[in-house]
Amino acid sequence: MTETFLAETTALLERMPRVVRTLLEGLPEPWLGTRDTADGWTPRDVVGHLISAELDDWIPRVDMILSHGASRPLEPFDRFAHVERDAGVPLDRLIDRFDELRRRSLVTLSELVSDGDLGRLGRHPELGEVTMRHLLATWAVHDLDHVAQIYSALAGSYDATVGPWKAYLGILLRRDATN
């Protein structure tokens, strides 16, 4: 499977901006103002966080592993960088920005990393030894985790509107369970 891991992972990463756009672009405002949990994120926050990760996390960490291996720890990553940076930017512009940054990241990835690099070691400041393969798989699962979070936030906008059916809707019950 080694020979297809990069292609598989890229196939997921390249489609996520389109998925986010298809899900959110033009969606009426009343859907968009709810957080996934009480101290969680709105859909807008999630797209901002995905932008931050393109800027500060994935490719910089790929670079660090290629340049320094496990000799230097990967830089910590600010999970709240979007809050000030994106204030007042419309959601559609944020999606454009994510799309543009992701395209650029994947071009860089294809230039920098080939199958032979997947076993290269890096050092995470808290998790210890990691590999390039772990990092790229985490990039994909991080996308899935946060885009799924958008669904919880959207569902939360209809929390009261579903009435008694809430009892059957796990996506709403799980929001409450984490509050």
Added chain:
Amino acid sequence: MTETFLAETTALLERMPRVVRTLLEGLPEPWLGTRDTADGWTPRDVVGHLISAELDDWIPRVDMILSHGASRPLEPFDRFAHVERDAGVPLDRLIDRFDELRRRSLVTLSELVSDGDLGRLGRHPELGEVTMRHLLATWAVHDLDHVAQIYSALAGSYDATVGPWKAYLGILLRRDATN
């Protein structure tokens, strides 16, 4: 908000087949074989279940509320109808089918239901009195719940591949917590 509820809800419902297609179409096979939880569903099962709900749940229940109000209980709905029906059907065909059925459902909805019908009562066999508005809101949140489930199933395919980073990936930790 009453006057925009139908438009808002339809805006979400009409895009979900496109969202599912953008997420899944052409995705390499190794992503697609995992269930969201040990006894859960693969992405294919989820699309099958969404097809079942278009066939047997939403519009039939709209009809029942319009025709019989709370005088007759809504029909129970088979959550596993897809298992035999869809055996051997390729995922892309299932997505086409969901898309086609959803379009048809929304045409029917627009013909049958207007703002004045949102307060009409129905009777759920277990949950008791419900309204047309509850039913339509539940349709939208049911979509969000099950499409989000696809993300958990996809993430599960990389459960081992993310290595130590799993400790930070809620979408993977939650899969384990429900097993």
